[in-house]
Amino acid sequence: MSGALQTRSGIGTLSGLALTLAAWAVVTLLLILPVGILFAQALRQGLDAALTALSDDDVLAAIRLSALVVALVVPINTICGLFAAYALTKFDFPGRAALLVLIELPLSVSPVVAGLVWVLLFGRHGWFGPFLAAHGVRMVFTLPGILLATLFVTFPFVTRTVMPVMEAQGRQHEEAATMLGAGFVSLFWRVTLPETGAALVSGVLLCAARSLGEFGAVSVVSGHIPGLTETVPLRIEALYNGYETVAAFALAAVLAVASGLIVGMRGLIEWRRGRPAGESN
Amino acid sequence: MGVELRDISCLFGRTPAVRDISLSVPEGEFLALVGPSGAGKTTLLRIIAGLQPGYTGHVAIGTRDVTQVPARQRNIGFVFQNYALFRHMSVADNVAFGLKVRPYRRRPNRAAIAARVSELLELVQVGALAKRYPAQLSGGQRQRVALARALATEPELLLLDEPFGALDPLVRKEIRTWLRGLHDRLGLTSILVTHDQDEALEVADRIAVLRDGRLEQIGTPAMLEDAPATPFVHRFLGETVGFQAMSQAGSLRLEGAWRSVGATLPPAPPGAGSVLLSVRPYAVGLAQTQPGQEGARVLGVQRSGAFLRYRIAPSEALEAEAVTLLVPASLPALSPGSLCALDLSAARLFPSADDPMPQKAGRAVSAVDA
Numbered sequence: 001m002s003g004a005l006q007t008r009s010g011i012g013t014l015s016g017l018a019l020t021l022a023a024w025a026v027v028t029l030l031l032i033l034p035v036g037i038l039f040a041q042a043l044r045q046g047l048d049a050a051l052t053a054l055s056d057d058d059v060l061a062a063i064r065l066s067a068l069v070v071a072l073v074v075p076i077n078t079i080c081g082l083f084a085a086y087a088l089t090k091f092d093f094p095g096r097a098a099l100l101v102l103i104e105l106p107l108s109v110s111p112v113v114a115g116l117v118w119v120l121l122f123g124r125h126g127w128f129g130p131f132l133a134a135h136g137v138r139m140v141f142t143l144p145g146i147l148l149a150t151l152f153v154t155f156p157f158v159t160r161t162v163m164p165v166m167e168a169q170g171r172q173h174e175e176a177a178t179m180l181g182a183g184f185v186s187l188f189w190r191v192t193l194p195e196t197g198a199a200l201v202s203g204v205l206l207c208a209a210r211s212l213g214e215f216g217a218v219s220v221v222s223g224h225i226p227g228l229t230e231t232v233p234l235r236i237e238a239l240y241n242g243y244e245t246v247a248a249f250a251l252a253a254v255l256a257v258a259s260g261l262i263v264g265m266r267g268l269i270e271w272r273r274g275r276p277a278g279e280s281n
Numbered sequence: 282m283g284v285e286l287r288d289i290s291c292l293f294g295r296t297p298a299v300r301d302i303s304l305s306v307p308e309g310e311f312l313a314l315v316g317p318s319g320a321g322k323t324t325l326l327r328i329i330a331g332l333q334p335g336y337t338g339h340v341a342i343g344t345r346d347v348t349q350v351p352a353r354q355r356n357i358g359f360v361f362q363n364y365a366l367f368r369h370m371s372v373a374d375n376v377a378f379g380l381k382v383r384p385y386r387r388r389p390n391r392a393a394i395a396a397r398v399s400e401l402l403e404l405v406q407v408g409a410l411a412k413r414y415p416a417q418l419s420g421g422q423r424q425r426v427a428l429a430r431a432l433a434t435e436p437e438l439l440l441l442d443e444p445f446g447a448l449d450p451l452v453r454k455e456i457r458t459w460l461r462g463l464h465d466r467l468g469l470t471s472i473l474v475t476h477d478q479d480e481a482l483e484v485a486d487r488i489a490v491l492r493d494g495r496l497e498q499i500g501t502p503a504m505l506e507d508a509p510a511t512p513f514v515h516r517f518l519g520e521t522v523g524f525q526a527m528s529q530a531g532s533l534r535l536e537g538a539w540r541s542v543g544a545t546l547p548p549a550p551p552g553a554g555s556v557l558l559s560v561r562p563y564a565v566g567l568a569q570t571q572p573g574q575e576g577a578r579v580l581g582v583q584r585s586g587a588f589l590r591y592r593i594a595p596s597e598a599l600e601a602e603a604v605t606l607l608v609p610a611s612l613p614a615l616s617p618g619s620l621c622a623l624d625l626s627a628a629r630l631f632p633s634a635d636d637p638m639p640q641k642a643g644r645a646v647s648a649v650d651a
Contacts, residue, residue: 175352178332181434182378190378190381194367
C-alpha cells in the first residue's frame with residue numbers, strides 16, 4: 001500500500017507517519033465512515049422522524065427483549081464461565097483437553113448452525129420436542145429458545161479471558177490463603193476472583209456486547225414474531241426488509257451506540273490494567 | 282509446638298519423592314532441611330503443612346495427630362518461596378487476611394485486627410509500609426511482610442520454604458540473622474528448607490540432610506561436621522577431597538594413584554575392606570618432605586585470600602589426579618615442583634560401599650552436586 005512498508009532502512013519518522021496515516025485511513029474507511037453513514041441515514045428526515053420510528057411498539061418491545069436477554073445471559077455466562085475457567089486451570093481431570101476444545105466450539109461454529117441445532121433438539125419435530133410439548137414447555141420461537149441460543153454463542157468469552165490470568169496465578173496464592181485458614185469460599189471471593197479483576201470485567205463486557213448483537217443463532221430459533229420474539233438486530237432486519245429505512249437505521253444507530261459504550265468501557269479497563277498496578281512477586 | 286513425623290513416604294506418580302522419613306523436632310527448635318534440588322525437602326515441608334496430597338505416614342504437631350487435619354486447620358505459619366503476597370491487597374490487608382477469614386465467632390473486631398496488624402508490622406520493621414502494595418516493595422520488605430502475615434494467626438509452628446532464595450546476598454545475610462533472633466524472641470518452632478548449606482549452618486539448631494527422598498542424617502552442625510554419617514553429608518556441608526584406601530589387619534593404606542605417596546593416615550577402622558577418606562581441603566596438612574622420604578608433587582600454588590591454594594598430584598605424570606588443597610598463607614610456602622608430605626589424619630572414613638556415587642580417588646567435589 002505505502003512505500004514505507006518496503007523500505008528496509010528501519011522505520012524512520014517519515015515511514016512511521018505514513019504507516020500511521022495508512023492505519024487511520026483503514027479505520028476511517030471500515031469503521032468510522034459506516035457508522036457516520038448510519039447516523040446520517042437515521043437522521044435523514046430529522047431527529048423527530050427517527051424518534052417517532054423508535055417509539056413504535058414493536059421497536060420498543062425489541063429493545064426490551066434485547067435488554068432482558070443481555071440481563072439474563074451475562075450473569076449466567078459470567079458464573080458458568082468463571083467456574084469453567086477455574087476448573088480448567090486449577091484441576092487436572094480426565095477429559096480436560098476435550099473440554100477445552102468444546103468451550104471454544106461456539107467461536108468456530110457458525111451461529112446459524114448453532115441455532116439450527118437447537119431447533120433440531122427442541123423443535124416440534126426435534127429429539128426432545130414431543131417430550132417438552134407433553135409437559136407444556138416450548139423452547140423454539142420463545143424467550144427460552146432465544147436465551148439458549150445466545151448463551152451458547154457467548155459462552156466462551158468469560159472463560160477465555162479469565163483463563164490466562166488464572167493460569168498465570170498459579171496455586172501459590174491459594175495455598176497461602178489456605179495456610180492462613182481461608183476456606184474455599186473466602187479463598188475464591190477474596191483471592192482468586194479479585195486477582196482476575198480486569199480480565200473478568202473485560203470478558204463480561206465482551207459477552208454483553210455479543211449477546212446484544214447476536215443475530216444468526218437467535219434468528220433461527222426466534223421465529224421473528226414482532227413484539228414477542230424479535231430482538232433488536234432482528235427488528236432492524238425486519239424494518240430494513242420492509243423498506244422502513246429511517247426506522248431501521250435509527251434502531252441500528254441505537255444498537256451501535258450501546259455496543260460502542262460497552263467496547264469503550266472495555267477499552268478503558270484494558271488501558272487501566274496496562275498501567276502501574278503491575279506485577280506482583 | 283514440636284513436630285513428630287513417622288514413616289512419611291510420598292510418591293510423585295511412580296517416583297518416590299519422600300521415602301520413609303521419621304524425625305522429631307522438639308518445641309522451640311530451629312530445624313533446617315537441606316539437600317540438593319529434588320531431594321524431597323520441599324515436599325516434606327508441604328506434607329507437614331498439609332498442602333501435599335497422597336502421602337503415607339503420620340504427622341503430629343504438639344500432641345495432636347494432624348495427619349487427617351486439612352491444611353487450613355493446622356494453624357501453621359508458612360512463608361512461601363516467592364512470598365505469595367496477595368497483589369491486590371495492601372500490606373496491611375495482606376497481614377490482616379488470616380484474621381479476617383476466621384469464622385465470625387473467633388474473629389477479632391476491626392480495631393483489634395488493626396492493632397494486631399500494626400503490632401506485627403512493627404515487629405518485622407516495616408510499620409511505615411502498611412498502605413503500600415506488594416509491587417511497590419523491595420524483596421527484603423516483601424519477605425518481612427510475608428513473615429508478618431504468617432505470624433498474624435499466632436501459629437506455634439513456622440515453615441519457611443527457601444525464604445531467602447530471591448534476595449540479594451547482602452540482604453540475605455542480614456535477614457537470616459534477624460529471622461533467627463525473631464524465632465528465639467517469639468519462642469517459635471521453625472522448619473526451614475534451603476539448598477544453601479551455609480545458610481543452614483548459620484541459622485539452624487539442627488540440620489536434616491535429605492537426598493533422593495531419604496533422610497541421610499540429622500544433627501547439630503557440629504555433629505554433622507564431626508561425625509558425618511555418609512560421604513554425601515560430608516560433601517554437602519562443605520568442599521571435600523576424597524581418597525580411596527584399603528583397610529587390612531589394622532592398617533590403612535592409600536590405593537590407586539596415590540598408593541606410592543607417603544601420607545599420615547587416621548587410625549584404621551576395624552575390619553577389612555575398601556575405605557573412602559573424605560577430608561576438607563583446608564584440613565589436610567602439607568609439609569616439606571625430609572630427604573629420601575616419599576611425597577606428593579606440588580604442581581602449582583596460588584594465593585587465595587588468607588589461604589594458599591595448592592595443586593597437588595601423586596607425581597608430575599599423574600596430573601589428572603591432581604587435587605586442590607588450602608593451607609593458611611601464614612605457614613611457610615612450598616614451591617612448585619617440590620615434594621610434600623600429606624597429613625590426612627583429619628579425614629573422615631567411610632566404607633566405600635556407603636557411597637553409591639562412583640567417586641574417583643583424589644577428586645575434589647563441589648559442595649552442591651545438583
